[in-house]
Amino acid sequence: MSHFTITCRGCGKELKDVYCAFCEHCANSLLVTDYKDPFRDDCGSGIWKFNWLPVHKPTFEQPGTIVYRSQWLARHLGMENLYIAFNGYWPERGALLETCTFKEFEAAIVLQNAVENEVEGLIVASAGNTARAFAHLSVVADFPAIIVVPRMCLMEMWYLESSSRVPTLAVSDGDYSDSIDVARRISAISGLPFEGGVKNIAKRDGLGSTILEAVSKIGRLPDHYFQAVGSGTGGIGVWEMSERFIRDGRFGSKLPELHLAQNLPFVPMVHAWEKKSRELFKEDLRPELIGQISTRVLSTRYPAYSVRGGVFDAMQACGGAMYGVTNREVFESLELFSNLEGIDLVPASAVAVGALRQSVEKGIVKKDETVLLNITGGGELMLGREKKTYNVEPAFVSKKITDKEIEKLVCTLLKKN
Numbered sequence: 001m002s003h004f005t006i007t008c009r010g011c012g013k014e015l016k017d018v019y020c021a022f023c024e025h026c027a028n029s030l031l032v033t034d035y036k037d038p039f040r041d042d043c044g045s046g047i048w049k050f051n052w053l054p055v056h057k058p059t060f061e062q063p064g065t066i067v068y069r070s071q072w073l074a075r076h077l078g079m080e081n082l083y084i085a086f087n088g089y090w091p092e093r094g095a096l097l098e099t100c101t102f103k104e105f106e107a108a109i110v111l112q113n114a115v116e117n118e119v120e121g122l123i124v125a126s127a128g129n130t131a132r133a134f135a136h137l138s139v140v141a142d143f144p145a146i147i148v149v150p151r152m153c154l155m156e157m158w159y160l161e162s163s164s165r166v167p168t169l170a171v172s173d174g175d176y177s178d179s180i181d182v183a184r185r186i187s188a189i190s191g192l193p194f195e196g197g198v199k200n201i202a203k204r205d206g207l208g209s210t211i212l213e214a215v216s217k218i219g220r221l222p223d224h225y226f227q228a229v230g231s232g233t234g235g236i237g238v239w240e241m242s243e244r245f246i247r248d249g250r251f252g253s254k255l256p257e258l259h260l261a262q263n264l265p266f267v268p269m270v271h272a273w274e275k276k277s278r279e280l281f282k283e284d285l286r287p288e289l290i291g292q293i294s295t296r297v298l299s300t301r302y303p304a305y306s307v308r309g310g311v312f313d314a315m316q317a318c319g320g321a322m323y324g325v326t327n328r329e330v331f332e333s334l335e336l337f338s339n340l341e342g343i344d345l346v347p348a349s350a351v352a353v354g355a356l357r358q359s360v361e362k363g364i365v366k367k368d369e370t371v372l373l374n375i376t377g378g379g380e381l382m383l384g385r386e387k388k389t390y391n392v393e394p395a396f397v398s399k400k401i402t403d404k405e406i407e408k409l410v411c412t413l414l415k416k417n
């Protein structure tokens, strides 16, 4: 007996005992997990202490989010109940994510869920933090993964020593969509599925675990939740978890307002939400806008915004606001946060800090309300002082690679692993 079932947001159908962490039921709508039992936080260690995860018998260790009540940033902003969900490396506080971002949770839950569904390996078509997280978890969970990245993203990619043996391919002659295309062909030929993106319930539940830790710590749902969004997966995951808390009944009866932020001038979701439009506007997706932002992890041109159960629906259900944060505000916020709280941030986290500062200035959040600020990544500098990190050394392939060549490549990559 499983402790969860899966429901389609489109037609409401409940799916039982099916392998569907990755599948699609109704086109253009997301599946969500329904957990039968009330919330528990005493089921294991690290992230596995929570029962609201789509896994049964975890086979490896995975540290979770650290939530603490801010003293210095809170005082600076004149707030009384500011909680920080820190996702990264900060051993002094017990934060032990060696890949330094909350992407580690999606990788951990997706891999454990895949193991339990007898999937034999995964293809990950991504870059940056997601690629690093999956490479790390592939080693920790001893589960085969092939990482495919566009060459232009290699610059900002680093691995832990152990991850350097995870097969990583860089598509040398194309952009992000070409690398996804190559990954798709590798998936078809190898028979290994894609990690699934936002459609994968395990991914959203993994990212939603930040609010599980927050409620466990605070004892109730926060009034407001702040996060920088790229694909929107993390924000959707938090909304879904909040709905579960409301059904549980012990932690409050009002969904937290969502305050989701992007980096100006690339802010497609901000503009669409300002107009209350379910569709993104084409002119907001121009690639030249992406060149001007300082947070590439927030630059996806295909966010889970319009899809049923996506960011638009989350904003409509929760209320709140979306924010555009300038590069200047990003750097000021980085500086401010690390000076006040004493830990370095990845730039994307500073986008959320910038949004919080804007909302305080505008009086959107009240001084005594309970606010959860999701620091999605941090402690890279701290980690760099303690551990060696490496530039990723991929095998380069062309987007023109033939099926025969892919077949050979997959064979050698998986054997070597």
Ligand SMILES: *Cc1c(COP(=O)(O)O)cnc(C)c1O
Residues within 6 Å of the ligand: 101, 102, 103, 129, 130, 207, 228, 229, 230, 231, 232, 233, 234, 235, 297, 298, 346, 348, 349, 376, 377
């Ligand atoms: C991916 C990422 C985000 C955005 O998360 P989404 O789920 O894609 O919206 C924010 N911050 C960091 C550090 C990330 O790696």
Ligand SMILES: [Zn+2]
Residues within 6 Å of the ligand: 008, 009, 010, 011, 012, 013, 025, 026
């Ligand atoms: Zn359906």
